[in-house]
Amino acid sequence: MRKITLYLLLIIPFFISCQEARKDELTLKVLATTDVHGALFPYDLVNDEVSKSSLAQAYTYISKERSKNDQSVLLLDNGDILQGDPVVYYSNFEKPNQKHICAEVMNFMAYDAGTVGNHDIEPGHEVYDRLVNEFAFPWMAANAVKDSDGTPYFTPYTIIEKEGVRIAVIGFITAAIPKWLPEKIWSGIHFEEIEATAKKWMAIVKEKEKPDMIIGLFHSGMGEVDGNESGVVENETFKVAKDVPGFDMIVCGHDHQEAIKWVENTDNKQVLIINPKSKAQFLADVTVSFKLNADKKTYSKKLEPQLIDVKALPVSKEFEERFKTYFQEVKDYVSRPVGRFTKCIKTSDAMFGDSPFVDLIQNIQLDLTGADVSFTAPLSFNTKIDSGMLYVRDLFKLYRFENLLYTMNLTGQEIKDFLEYSYDKWFHQMKKKTDPMLFIKSSEKGNQLSTMFFNYDSAQGIDYELDLRKEKGNRIHISKMSNGEAFDLNKTYKVALNSYRGNGGGGHLTEGAGLSQKELIERMTNSTTKDLRFYLMKWIEEQKVVNPTCDNNWTVSPEAWWKQAKEREYKLLYGNN
Structure with missing residues (x-):
């Protein structure tokens, strides 16, 4: 009995402190990229000229936001980074025994989570399997499922804790990959439609994790605007936002659109959909204000979205200096x-x-x-x-x-x-x-x-x-x-x-x-x-x-x-x- 009493004396203060750690009000910042397609550096290696947008410029804004309060910023990527530029082609195929440039860059930028895109599958197993191990953050796709046992091939979701708030991020990939890519590229995997998978993992996440906020990273286009259906299997975001309650916001992509939209789901709640286009032209920026409810356990949330024009940002000197040797190596390669x-x-x-x-x-x-x-x-x-x-x-x-x-x-x-x-x-x-x-x-x-x-x-x-x-x-x-x-x-x-x-x-x-x-x-x-x-x-x-x-x-x-x-x-x- 004395041991139990001592144990309770030890853990009760812990639970009290956890409850006290939940602030009455706080603000978090969610930043996201999508469909970067190799636009890591501020230079167009194909046309041999300075480019308008890149992660090197986006990092300037990300660093500025972190300087205000590093613990209040989440940085997410929504897939399709491994194709579209000589920078990533070189790392994919010419230097397969070196750490991938996307892992080097995105780890340096300290991404919290990312989703796999169809153009990340296209380079083949050797490339994306290697990235799973090289990324310092979870690379997700809940609906990319192993043929062998029915479990997700990639991480299905992750929990990120910021300022005492638990945020669940669930990742999905467009299910239309078998229409475009030969089976040997995705051997051992099948791709389930996002809606069914989202319902499954939403229930798991809610029950197991008890998150304060749920973010979807959908490498899938809008697919339906104002009730007009268009290629649901490939582009499911609008339909899932409406029919699968639980998401507070969804970062979508794949269709290279610039968009901020609100969707009312079947629980009559507003869901934010934000799409920062492609090639690092925009950075999704969502300010999330949390206010503790009367129960002192749950938060109400207010989301304020904007798209930051990366083209208007200066290049991060820290970023440029860090990767100048690799950049010059690729520049020499494309100049052959x-x-x-x-x-x-x-x-x-x-x-x-x-x-x-x-x-x-x-x-x-x-x-x-x-x-x-x-x-x-x-x-x-x-x-x-x-x-x-x-x-x-x-x-x-x-x-x-x-x-x-x-x-x-x-x-x-x-x-x-x-x-x-x-x-x-x-x-x-x-x-x-x-x-x-x-x-x-x-x-x-x-x-x-x-x-x-x-x-x-x-x-x-x-x-x-x-x-x-x-x-x-x-x-x-x-x-x-x-x-x-x-x-x-x-x-x-x-x-x-x-x-x-x-x-x-x-x-x-x-x-x-x-x-x-x-x-x-x-x-x-x-x-x-x-x-x-x-x-x-x-x-x-x-x-x-x-x-x-x-x-x-x-x-x-x-x-x-x-x-x-x-x-x-x-x-x-x-x-x-």
Whole structure:
């Protein structure tokens, strides 16, 4: 009895002190980045010029806020940092035995938690498994689940304590990854829809952790705005915020939007959704004011969000000094000569018809695979590679993404249906020559394409015509193979295309050619082991001198309509450049 009494005497003051530690009022600051895509340093290594935004600038603001009260600041990242810039490509693939630059930078910046994005999965197991161990903070994705035992592959959530307040942060990744990436990249994992997983982990977190605040880190786009559903499986944030009560705020991303929105959930409570766009252009800043309720146990909260324009911030000298050696190493890497181009090529031409830029990629894909037909799209809206010496940095202009190169078997009919689908989302049906040709929208930001140009797939290896006057699904006429042989709708052809398209990305093979996800796997006969950019680089190095040409294997009719529309719409999109 004396021992029990002594034990109680020891622990009662502890509980009293904990209860007393809960302040009547306090303020915390939640800062967050999303879709940084390698924008670590204030320099554009691809175009060899100073860039507008970077984590080096965001760190200036983060440091200033911490200087006020370090214990009151949470710093979070919402995924997609491992692709999109030579800085991270170099660390992913050229220096795999060194600590990853993202771990070095983000640990230095003292992130509290992060979520895995789809472009963090794309570099492959070796890269993201390595980062899990190198990050000094939990890297989360509750809905990325092990096939073996049904437990999360990454950390599902974390608890962060600040000023006596317990904050739960739950991370999620878009469930659409299998549509875009080959299975070997995510082997052993399956991706469950966010809503079901959020309900599961919300219940666990509430019961086990008793948090004062719950933050969602959703690497998933809004998906639904003002009740209009749009791609729920890929972009679930709005629906989950509404239908899964418990979140006080959600940092979303993936769709590269700049947004602050409030959603009323099914408990009639307001949930904040904030999205700081991409490439470290903005920093999400949410001031959270806590006020202790009458029960002296729970807090009421007031959230005041803003987006900090990182472009307006100076570079942190501490950050710059810390990483200058690594930066110079990557700068030297991208400055290495690869080969020589005899003429300038640009993607603006590729928006309107066959072009030297796209034909170069098509011909390399055909050469590498020995395929009969190649599909590809212009992967940049307005990129130019000048004539003369080509450097490693130019390969990031020529091919933006780390896709693999696939070879698949498709019938002639499936090739035609693939193209019908592509051109229906690229060119309007025109009733007269003054009708719009491309899908262009106007806004305060100017004229922009309203459909996604990276889905504007054309073909090489066949000769064909697009008739602008014809109705949907009946606009493509394939006359022959480009080598002079007859084209047969019933024959099976070997087709080269990138892994994004080969896994169903964009819908060309699924909605267009009518193949199931199972059939996509069955039709694939070969895949490269390294990204397509690597093989493009090696091909150009072997050629030494490349003469980019356009063979005009596909044309648009009526030609007079096409020429007039191209002239006026080029000016709409690109001015007089």
